[in-house]
Amino acid sequence: MDQSTEDEVLLPFEREGSSRRGFLQLVGFGIAGASLAGCSRGPTRRAIPALEASREFVPGRPYWIASSCGGCEAGCGVLARCRDGRPIKLEGIPGHPVSAGGLCPAGQGSVLSLYDSKRFDGARRIVDGRGQDLRWSAADEELTVILDGLRASGGRVRLLTSTVNSPSTRVAIDRFLESFQDARHLSYDGLSASAIPSAHELTHGERVLPRYRFERAKTIVAFDADFLATWISPVEFAAGYTRGRDLDVQGETMSRHYQLEARTSLTGCRADVRTRLAPWETGAVLSGLCDLLEQCGGARGPCRGAAEHAPHAELLVTIAADLWETRGESLVIAGAQDSEVQVLVNYANELLGNYGATLDLVHASQQRLGDERELAELQAELADEQVDLLIVAGANPVYDLAGALTVERAKLLVSCAAAPDETSELADWVLPEPHFLESWNDAEPLRGTFSLTQPTVPALRSGRTLRATLAALGGDSRPDRELLRDHWRRELHPRSGVEDFDTFFDRALDDGFVVLDEQRRVSDHFVREAVHAVASAPAPVTGALSLVLYPKIGMLDGRHGHNPWLHELPDPVSKITWDNYACLSPLTAERLELEEGAVVEIAVTDDAAAISLPVHVQRGQHDGVVAVALGYGRLGTDRFTDVGPQWLEGRPTVEAGSVIGANARLLAVDSAGRRLDGRHVTLARTGASVELAATQDHHSLVLPEHLAIEGHERRDLVHTTSFAAWKADPHAAAHGHDLPVTDLWSDDHSGDTTWGLAIDLSKCTGCSACVVSCQAENNVPVVGRDEVRRHREMSWLRIDRYFEGGEDDLRALHQPMMCQQCDHAPCESVCPVLATVHSAEGLNQQVYNRCVGTRYCANTCPYKVRRFNWFEYPREDALQNHALNPDVTIRSRGVMEKCSFCLQRIQEAKAEARREGRDVRDGDITPACQQSCPAGAIVFGNLRDPESRIAQLAKRPRAYSMLEELNVQPSVRYLAHVHNGRKEEDHGAH
Amino acid sequence: MHTELQTAHRPPALIGGNKTPTDVTRDVCGPLERRPTRMWWLAFAGALTLLAIGVVSVWYQIATGIGTWGLNRTVGWGFDITNFVFWVGIGHAGTLISAVLLLFRQKWRTSINRSAEAMTIFAVMCAGLFPVIHMGRPWLAFWVFPYPNFRGPLWVNWRSALLWDVFAIGTYFTISLVFWYVGLIPDLATLRDRSRGLRKKITGLLSLGWDGSARTWSRYEMACVLLASLATPLVVSVHSVVSTDFATSVVPGWHTTVLPPYFVIGAVFSGFAMVLMLMLIARKVMNFEDYITTVHITAMCKVIVFTGSIVGLAYATELFTAWYSGSEYEQFAFSNRIRGPMGWAYAVMVLCNVVAPQFLWSRRVRSSLGMVFTITIMVNIGMWFERFVIIAGSLQRDYLPSAWSDYVPTSIEFGALIGGFGLFFTLFLLFCRFLPMISIFEIKTVLSGGHHATEEVEETKERGVA
Amino acid sequence: MMALNGKILAFFMLVIGTVVLARTASVRLPGNNQGYEPVQPIAYSHRLHAGELGIDCQYCHYGAERSRHAGIPSASVCMNCHKTVTSGFDAFLEEREAAEKEEREPQRIVSSELRKLFDAVGLDEKLEPTGELGKPIEWVRVHNLPDFVYFDHRVHVAKGLACETCHGPVQSMERIRQHSDLSMGWCVNCHRESSIAPEGHLVEHASTDCGVCHY
Incomplete structure (x- = not known):
């Protein structure tokens, strides 16, 4: 093996004047072209090597390039995994102050936008509506x-x-x-937070957006701020938030998170205590909170007496007590675009001494300027x-x-x-x-x-x-x-x-x-004169509703409107894809006699603006609001007409010449161009009705009432307990069935490796970054709206979301669900052709090329994680095929597929280890879902290696496997969800 | 058979019209030698139309993808496997009549066993079609057979119930075909002797040089009894194996030990209903009232009411087992089966399979051909729904509520369902047209009047030699 | 009876004849490209380079050690030698003789095949840049695996497997030829055999898991 040749590979004269860009041009497109040409089975396949060899780039070997994500303004650091001259996957840079190794769904999806063939190519002058392409120099x-x-x-x-x-x-x-x-x-932001700097201008004399340090907060009170999903810097916040609640590291403490909000946000349904708050009452409630905090501090301030009239007075007393107890380690935030409200937020944080602790003005955020x-x-x-x-x-x-x-x-x-x-x-x-x-x-x-x-x-x-x-x-x-x-x-x-x-x-x-060292000085003088108690705004008159606009985790303000992955990503709360819709609380929907899918015209009461959207009945939402997602109705979304299969009964994802969803901003901008919050709108049924494309139909662990069996009204699939109960007894959450296990079969594999995955449900925020990451890594096709309606989404990894509790204390349990790689896999024994078999390392392998497509395996899978290629799924944009991962087979029509634990990454790590003559170490292999998770909720490793992280986690009392009683012996361990609800609300173990 | 002939017990009304053996030969062979009737042409055109709908649907489905069916990630089997199990079940009556009743020396089977067996073969052909077209890649269907290959070699999965199906159905089809063909040989010889030209050449080839000698008859009889003995266990095994597709899996509603007997008895039940239905039509269309008499109809009605009651018992057992199991998933599966979104299908099933046949206890109902015909159709519908309820209804809502899903069939699936019937009726009508629908020589053994049957046999023998 | 025996004999003759014909005409199953030996754009000789000159395989196919693909060498790798060697030795000697005879400096002789290489990298006869952009050489791929098979050279090289084991006597091939049938059975059998450890030796288990090649 002659390795000394490396240096001689490049000729001196060729080295000169050959930029890497030039090289990439040659090698990248040479091989990409060859590999694409190779897809069609021509009589001959060409292999076109680069003209120049290079030390860095070996065809077939992935390499990483550090960069920054442009998916939004949060500025996460990303590593782009490239193959043969083109990026195919983005991951967060470990240790980056913002992304901390994770990446959000929009960031994951943005690699696909690179290969968008509809992008402009060069300068263009438009004269009389006709575009003229020009060279840059001419322009x-x-x-x-x-x-x-x-x-x-x-x-x-x-x-x-x-x-x-x-x-x-x-x-x-x-x-x-x-x-x-x-x-x-x-400058303005599509998703603006400008009220916060404006409030700081009033209270601190400087227009500054603080950096929120959730990891330092023991009590978090959020008013309508969806900080785990879309608010300012969600990846950073999710990482910080979970660090403050990490039961494995801290053990003794866990932050308590109060969320008061009008709509049901992802962050809200992860909160320990959540209540519904009318948007017009936010100011009054915050004033009341400030009053209570003033009282705790024994001061008399501008909010004196506000607590008496404040709504949710009882809850506010609890919140204030919690905040005061953890002052200096607490955080109050609000999503409202109202500087008066934000001034109150600043005041609350000032009273609690949070500035300099959980709010950092020195390393201030520049993400919303x-x-x-x-x-x-x-x-x-x-x-x-x-x-x-x-x-x-x-x-x-x-x-x-x-x-x-x-x-x-x-x-x-x-x-x-x-x-x-x-x-x-x-x-x-x-x-x-x-x-x-x-x-x-x-x-x-x-x-x-x-x-x-x-x-x-x-x-x-x-x-x-x-x-x-x-x-x-x-x-x-x-x-x-x-x-x-x-x-x-x-x-x-x-x-x-x-x-x-x-x-x-x-x-x-x-x-x-x-x-770099930041030398900025920040004034610590707080201008109390700026603070005024705020009264409730007028509530909508009878028949009208207050409009709440919110961004979706993938679409954001609409900038990702041309990204099919993000369109098909189920909303983590509603589980609906490919659309925006008018969310109504169940009570309001009933009152207005509107059912799921009924198209309504939403009209502003004091304006001519109106849009039509289907209704979605959303639990946990305030009865006085209608919530509509931003980012839809984008020009050019008619490109998705042909996304997904075309057949006799197939319906297009979007009617030709039409667009996906409607632009909700039409309702919320006045003639002066100001964007308004909480406008009052009325709904009128149009008579039309559509079927929304949701990936989940039943939203609760509680069975339908008329079908439930006595004693089994609720399926205990997601184990959950309270922090207090868990602290008293770490086994509180482990209410598994300790059934005697009898095996008919001998052990399926006897080696020293069983790959497993541990998922901490306490950490998982349901943000769905893993879902898009998996899609990007494993070439999971986009199937279009109609196929999702037919329940044929292809995602290998889905996040099951179950609502718990009543309307006023709604909580969601998120459970990422992928192939459980069972040791006694029911799918394996039923395949007639051995297309799904057990590996010596405990993996349940799906061999696409052997599969004849009986779907028997999918039927017998208790977790329903197997996905069938019902059609040949083309991409609406062929250029986007360049984003395909060359290490994963493209599945043809008629074969079954499923999560492989990123087998290609396992094989790559093993090959590298062998090349270096060593064993695979714990941590060498990270599947795509683990790598992208901002919260670090997923850990992969060898269950049979007692030293490995996963083996440690699997031994935790919180660990359990899904449907243990079936004795299918899954290799995925879930760590029970622990919430830190108020003591009087402790449910304890179910 | 000679001894049998001598001691044959002849129930007076088994064959009506005081037929002589010559009459029988004439009556049965006659329609085959004349031009087809208008009725036949009409029926054949209808069957072909159904078949054409099926061919177009299946062609479209194979060309486009299984997605043209209404299945989804949760309900992976719907009409396809329902049709498969339904048709396999239909086949059972034929084997039961021709083999089991032969061994039990039930004389009344003679009039219907030929067509019942033909029905078996056609039903198994229809059944065999669905597992092939339900595959995502039907062009690779041969991979389910163990054959030498260059993949290592790579064999099949002996633990898979689907593979057992391949062997069960394959064996069943082979034995049924051979048994049916062997049974046809003497009649083919008769046809050969009565015809000339191309027809004579074909029937001559197919009758394998039958000469009607005593030795031939003796060997023939031995072969028939052997084949019947081979076929008899298949009646039990085939549908038991088919039921293991469900019984051996972890799906609540499938995973139950009662399924094999439940399936077998259901198969006999639906098979008899189908035979009876076809016979009622055939005796009318082919003027076989004298051969298929009320005796046959009554006998079959009795089998139907008997098996129907066992099916009812099986339904009750299933519910009891679910309740007694204490498994929340199992209990929910049945709660959902009865009261869930497909509760209507369960109601149809119980009504058609358990309630409707009970009317056959009444002699009046049994003797009303219209009523019997209606009940047989209801039983067939009911049995189709039974499979549908078990398959789609169980898959629909299993363990994780997040994955629950409805199932709505598409037009293409209905096309395939219709096509199955089209294929069946087309084959059956062709059979009526080209082969003796009633076993001529066997009927002669149960004639109540006229000549002794042996004379006719002698006659055949002589002609055969000539 | 005679006629029947004749028929049976004829039948067996037919079967035997078909088998013999199939063997002699080396009928292969679809997908088996054993013996594939396409004409390449440059008449590169493995016999000369790997056999006669004894150049190590991985001098050119250096990807085999580090990557899944062994890789086809870039033109720049060829130029490591061919900036000096521009023609066959015979032609070179001939030119020297001729030059000696004519009492002049021997000229640089460029063989017609190497001419193509120089064209590719954008050099003229005197190995001066022509100023034109080079054009990569489009070799014809000989060893093709289906898209659903992932073969990794790096692991096999790391385990000390000789290239010839799969690629055959390349050092004697004028034009590269597919030596093995590259069927799944061929792969699997080798993996099976290498799993069997000879006495006293610990041989790394070569996995026969499907997921080793198919993912």
Whole structure:
């Protein structure tokens, strides 16, 4: 084995002038092309090697490139796993201050957006509604002439963006705008949190968004903030939140989480104590809470007397007591977009001494910097046609503001949208931005934390970052990478203490991020004068409901509206895919005589705006509200017409020429372009009815009343207990059936390995990152709305969600469910052709190429985790085939498939171990679900290795297997769910 | 058989019309030698239409995917396996009549055993079709057979009940076919002797040089008894094996030891109902009133009411077992079966299988051909629903409530269901047209009047030699 | 009886004839490409390189040690030698003789096959860059496995398996040829045999789990 040849592989003359990009172009597309061509069984298959060999890239060997996620503004650090020159999977960077190794569903899904064939390719000028593609240089030339004119004439230039947390881009923006006499940068966020910085401006004198440290909080009180799913930085918060509740590490303490909310959010149904709060009462309740806290502190403050009139007075006393007991280690947050309310939140945190502890203003968050108030000014200018040039980047105001911001009235509108969107439709110029996986960028999500984004693939579409575009229009035509390095050299390198810039930059590039010492001083003076008690807002009149808009975990504000994975991801609360809908509480639905799927027209009482949506009856929601998800009704979603199989009785996912869902913002934007919360709306039945595509039909562990057998009304499938009960007796949750086990068969495998998975139900937040991660890793096809309706979703990993409790104390139990890899697998004994068999390592292997598709195995699977290929599932966008994982077989029609515990990763780890002449170590293998889990709820390993983490977990008293009494001996262990409900509410073990 | 002939007990009304052996030959062979009647053409056109619907549906399904059926991740079997079990069950009566009743020397079987056995073969053909087309990749269906291969070699899974099915059904079909064919040989010789031209050539080839000699008869008789003995255990084994598809799995509602006898008796029950239904039509259409008399009908009605009552008992046993098991899943499966979303199918099943046959206790009902015909149809519908309730109704809601799902069949599935009947009737009508529907030589052994049957046998022998 | 015997004889003759024909015409089952020996874009000789010159397999196929794929060498790997060696030795000698005779400097001789290699990497006869972008060589893949089979070279190399075990006497093949039938039975039998440890030796268990190759 001659290994000394490595260095001679590259020729000196070839090394010169050959960039990695050039190499990637050659090797990546050479082999990708060959492998794609290889899919069709031609008479000959070609193998096209790269022209240049390389030390780093060996065909067939995966490699990782550190970067930053562009799925939202949270700025998680990601590692892109690449194969043969193209990224196929994203994972969080372990140790990254934001992502901490996890990644959310939207982040997982964003690798697919890279291969979106509908993205813009190069600059485009739109004249009379017809697009004209131009070379970038030509576009720059033309635009420079226009810009020079504006510079000379003092024309009004406006740049509208979402949060820009890239420091180098911010510098480029400043430099660009400086050259004009009247130029401004305005920013707003699709999912805005601007009321929080605004409140801090009032109370702390600085517009700052604190970094919330959930891991330090012992009591968490959240008002309508869905912080585990979509609020500001959910991956970071979920990781912190679970760390504060980790029964394995802390043992003695567990944070208590109160959630008061109007709709049923994912975070809410994970809370220890949850109650329904009318949105119009939030201010009054917070005032009451502040009053109670003032009383605890013996102070007399601005909220004096508010507790007397506050709704939920009894609960508030408990909350206040809990908060006071853990002052300095508690956290009060609110999702309301109302600075008066947010001032009260700040006040509560100030009273509790939480600033500096659970709210960090030094390493403040930069994830939401937009200021909505500026939009009104811009709208006024636009209305008067005073804007000469409007550049829109990273935002889609026409959609986000439902047309209220009349961007088309700017004399010249330049859009930097990556793919056609509502704003670019109206633009005069489109200067598209690239996908984050094919571009250079940086980000500072938290002050002092700097992330780098680097290309993982040669650009598939010709795009240019905002930084490069603005630099080019300002006459600086250096490549983007140089612009970035320049900024880092000047601004960040001096702070790093590293002598050599290249070393500093390369290390940051390697790690994906760098944390620099933050020297900022923050005033600790709290302006009490800013605090005022807030009374309840007027409740909706009879017949009207208060409108609550919320983002879904995958769609967010609609930016992922063209991503089929995220459309097909079941909402963690409603379990519905491919749509948005009007959520009503069961009581309200009954009162309005509306049933699931009935299409209603939602009309604003004091406005002409109206949209039509189907009704979804959502338990746990306040009776006075209707909740509608944002992000739907996006232009171009008619592309999903042909997603999924086409056949005689098949119905299209979306009618041709139509769009998926409706844009709920239409109801919540006034003519001045302001986005309004809690508008009052009325519902009217249209007469139409649709069948929503849900992946779960029965939402409770309690059986239907008329079918239940006495004594077995509830199936004890998700073990749950209270923290108090668990502390008193660690076995409290282990109420398994200790049945005598008799085996008919000898042990299926006798080796020293049994792969297993442990899932801590206390940690799992139900966020569904694992679901998308599994889909990306295992080439799970998208089947479309109609197939989901027919219960033929293909996800190998699903999250079962069972509601517990009544409307006022609703709680959800989430249970990730995948193949349990049973040792006595019922599926194995029934397959006539041995297509599913047991491995020597305890895996239940599914051999696709042997399967004839009798579906007998799926019938006998007690967990119903087997998935059948009912059709050949094509992708609506063939380019997206590049996101397929080459290490996993594409399953043909008519074969069964299921979770394999990421067998390809097991095999890869074993092959590497053998190559290095060692044994596989615990932790070498991480299946995709484990790797993406922000909460660290999933652990994979060898159950027969007593030293392994999983073996330790399996020994915990909380550990149990599903349906133990069947003696199928599953290899998945669940750790019982422990909640920290109020003592008087302790249910104890069931 | 000679001894049998001499001591044959001849119930007076077994064959009506005071037939002579010559009459029998003429009556049975006559329709085959004339042009088909309009009635036949009509029936045949109808059957072909059904078959065509089935062919188009199945073709579309194979070309497009199993997704064209209404199955889903939870309910993996619906119409397909229901049809399979239904048709296997239908087949049973034929074997029971031709083999078991032969061994038990039930003379009344002679009029119906030929067509009952033909029915068995066609029903098993229909049955065999469904497991093949229900596969995701039916073109690889041959993988269920153990054959030498270059995969290591890779064999089949002997633990799988589906594999046992392959052997059970394969054996059953083979034995039934051989038994039926052997039974046909003397009559084929008769046909050969009565015809000329191409028909003579074909029947001559098929009758394997039958000469009607005493030695031939003696050997023939031995072969028949042997085959009947071989076929008899199959009556019990085939449907027992089919029931293990369900009984050996962990699905609540399937996992129960009562299934094998339950399935066998249900099969006999539905098979008899089908035979009776076909006979009622055939005697009308083919003018066989003299051969298929009220004696036969009454006898079959009695079998139906007897087996129907056992089926009722099986239903009760099933419920008792579920209750007695104490298993919450088992109990829920039956609670759901009766009162759940498919409760209506359970009601149809009980009404048709348990309630309807009870009317046959009444002599008046038994003697009303219309009533009997209605009940036989109801039993067939009921037995189809029994399988449907067991299969889809059990799968629908098992252990995890999160995975519960409804099942709504598609038009393609109905097409396949119709096609099954189309295939069956098409084959049956072709059989009526080309082969003697009634065993000529056996009927002659039970004639009440006219010549002694042996004369006819002698006659056949002589002709055979000539 | 004679006629019948004749028929039986004829029948057996037919069966035997078919079997013999099948064997002699080496009828293979569909999917078995044993003996596949396609013409390659460059007449590269394994006999010369691996046999005569004794170059180690993994000098070129260096992926075998680190990756699932052994890989087909990049043109740059070929150029490691062929920037010096541009033609066969005979041609080189001939040119030297001719040059000596004509009393001139011997010219660089480029064989027609190597010409293709130089074209691919964008070099002219004098090995100067032509300025044109190179074009990768499109080799014809000889050893094809179905898409649902994952074979890993790295493990086999790590376990010390000789390349010839599967690829046959490559050092004697002018043009590369599929030596083994690459059927599943062929793989499995080898795995089975290597699981049997000779006395006193501990041989790593070569798994016959389906999931070793199919996932």
